[in-house]
Amino acid sequence: MKVQRRHVLAATVAVAAAAVVAVGTGLGFADTTPGQSSVCSGSVTFFAEGGAPAATSGRFPVGTRLRVTNLDNGRSVPVTVTGPSGSCVLLNTAAMDAIREPGKNVVRRNVVERLDAPAPPSAGPGGGETRPGSAQPGAARPGGTEPAVPSSVCSGSVTFFAEGGAPAATSGRFPVGTRLRVTNLDNGRSVPVTVTGPSGSCVLLNTAAMDAIREPGKNVVRRNVVELLD
Missing domain, CATH: 2.40.40.10 (RlpA-like domain)
Incomplete structure (x- = not known):
């Protein structure tokens, strides 16, 4: 009789525990x-x-x-x-x-x-969202105050991820093995890099590559040119 009661009690506890887990999961406690x-x-x-x-x-x-x-x-x-x-x-x-x-x-x-x-796409010229390649730093500014530079295969700022090793980059546009050169237009410094993996950026430098071209104290290169080397 005692053995039967123990089995019944154990089964009751197991059912209750399963119910708690099910309720917790439904409310978002068990899976964030x-x-x-x-x-x-x-x-x-x-x-x-x-x-x-x-x-x-x-x-x-x-x-x-x-x-x-x-x-x-x-x-x-x-x-x-x-x-x-x-x-x-x-x-x-x-x-x-x-x-x-x-x-x-x-x-x-x-x-x-x-x-x-x-938002619905704009039908007029120049409308819609900014896309990679839509704003290239290749032309001189009005008035001829700045010389033209090579067109860039990426648009927008260049930043980095904290990872060691030789200068390298990840990319959401170019496959592994692609060779690129990234130039900081504010100081003229360039660094060649090889794409080693995917990321959410057109080009995302590692620490060594960023250190080679960054301005002191800055973690982003706003004015840049990214060139495809192969």
């Missing part, structure tokens, strides 16, 4: 991963700029509202796109600080969600 698929692929990094949490983008137009979630710690931050860049989404300092792991400058496991409906 966002259910919506990401509108960007690859790692998310940042550029050193102050102000409230915001982002730049080479895919979404100014004013687009996004939410970026770090899947390693469950932290999310809503941002508004304030300008173009070479990344699908590039966070500013405040946005990155809101979701980053201590000591890390890149969020590899992430979900980027669009919080507003996309």
